[in-house]
Amino acid sequence: MSDVAKLAGVSTATVSRTLQNPETVKEETRQKVFKAIKALDYMPNVLARQLRRMETKTILVVVPNIENNVFSQIVGGIDAVANERGYKVLLGNTNHRVEKIYDYIDHFKQRQVDGMIVLLSNLPDPVLQDLANEFPIVVTPDAKATVEVSTVTLDNVESGKRATDHLLKLGHRRIAHISGTLDITSSQDRLQGYQQAIVEGGYFVDHTLIKEGDFTFSSGFEAMSALLNTSVPPTAVFCASDEMAMGAIKSIKSRGLKVPDDIAVVGFDNIKFSEVFEPTLTTMAQPLFQMGKKAMTVLIERINNEALEEQHFIYQAELIVRESCGVIFR
Amino acid sequence: MSDVAKLAGVSTATVSRTLQNPETVKEETRQKVFKAIKALDYMPNVLARQLRRMETKTILVVVPNIENNVFSQIVGGIDAVANERGYKVLLGNTNHRVEKIYDYIDHFKQRQVDGMIVLLSNLPDPVLQDLANEFPIVVTPDAKATVEVSTVTLDNVESGKRATDHLLKLGHRRIAHISGTLDITSSQDRLQGYQQAIVEGGYFVDHTLIKEGDFTFSSGFEAMSALLNTSVPPTAVFCASDEMAMGAIKSIKSRGLKVPDDIAVVGFDNIKFSEVFEPTLTTMAQPLFQMGKKAMTVLIERINNEALEEQHFIYQAELIVRESCGVIFR
């Protein structure tokens, strides 16, 4: 920078101002500086700026595993806004190992990032709370109500209810539910929505029809197999993920039964392959990209102290009707 | 840091040494320093260190779109090694817009990253060459041989050949190929492998059996539909991606034909859903996670000047035989 200043015949302060606050520099001087910058092919050293300003224009995204399409879609949304607003995205893959996140928390304390978006951390409440009190943090898409922190979530209760309702409306009375791991709020909420729909429909919840899965294809397969082994199997199943729904369907088919004729299935997530699978999956579509965008937007407000209180945004899932539930609208 | 120094009764230099080169500090002093660090809950400011050392311990991964499973698997591998070696991973999503990469290139010039891994950039040769001459760069999984830069690639010619060979061995003579976009080397190589297999088998390449797709489900569907509309449709198809293979199968089924009975299909990539799809897909599995790990390892060597020449690593794909080709080994 001093080279540029020398060549332009001004001080380094003027060079800096030309780049950061052009309006405070005379047009003529500005031109000289720009000419010198171009002549020397000068690029500011961002590290020095960051040190002085104590900001990095970088945010950290902690994700259980980036290979999972649900998370990578959210990251896509985060990245879109980050780019637009001049932020960089640092990826923190925990591979489901909770302790890994403590390494990432140090990034904060070392001022390596200005903020953080946590995707499903399983971090103990007090730890997260302490962190959120001190640093800008947004949690998505699974957040516990017990921590005061900004969140971007899905209305999982309502979504679970609407998925189940759809099956009720189609005339099903024995509707099973294969939930996600019940240690996360989203799974609990979807289960709750399922129960609400049944109760509000005037029926009783049969707990033998509820099985806990872990969102994977194979857990869906096994849960469904267990349901089929009972004396009175369900006529419909609401699964908390599309992967589990596919597993369930595979299990149903393996018994020589047909979907949706013998058993109707509704999934959750609307992953890419849900419209490729046979039968195509009726599912609750989460606006994941949108949610990622919102999470980043909220985080930036927080970083700039534009929003002092924590904010909560709740999105609605969209019911996408395809073949697996037995009705196709055109 | 000066607070720590004061409390421990030493200079800042000693504090720094205690953390960076503990062996040069007397055990007793070291203890005093550690005690002071703990008492004050001190964390070094990494920005200052970076500025002084002119290194960021951060690498940039430029990826066309992170939502694509092929890329996110490679990123997973990169991330694994990065973590192990104390590097952070900055994500650069280009969303297939080539010009976006120029923004990321500035990161280099501004010394925001120590190195870069490029996943399928479509960057013009001269630009990439200039960059590679000046900075540590690794290209994967699609690289042009015309640029001198370290690469981690798949042997796409051999892979295409083996996939096609497998179909030849099963007795097929009219084998079609649905390629990826032919502007990238991997697609050209897979096509070349396909042609080699046919020629070496003693047959002739029929160019009406070659269709260009773009790796997507729908392009596979359309390419297959076009093939089925010809007077003598193929009895087997080798697709350059699993997604296209699924599209092709959907097209075949929509004509009332059966896979593999009427037409055998082989895919490429071994994405997660290839074993869920019906029929399960025979496919060439790329060791994507491994390739990501290797790319990062090579990059680190380059950053540390351990490897002065550019290096090239070529991986082999593994043929995974499932239902869609008509033979199942147990």
Place this chain on the structure above:
DNA sequence: CCTATCGATGTAATCGATTACATCAGAAGC
């Protein structure tokens, strides 16, 4: 006993920008 060497530590320059404060010329107001 003196000097060379070494180990442990301190002093202060350094990385490269940003920015509070100082300076100065010229315009405006009285």
Place this chain on the structure above:
DNA sequence: GCTTCTGATGTAATCGATTACATCGATAGG
């Protein structure tokens, strides 16, 4: 004509660690 204000620019402190060099005491060798 003198003061005051304003706009443009320069001077130098600053961010917080790292590290070349300096210092000093102790030990070893002669």
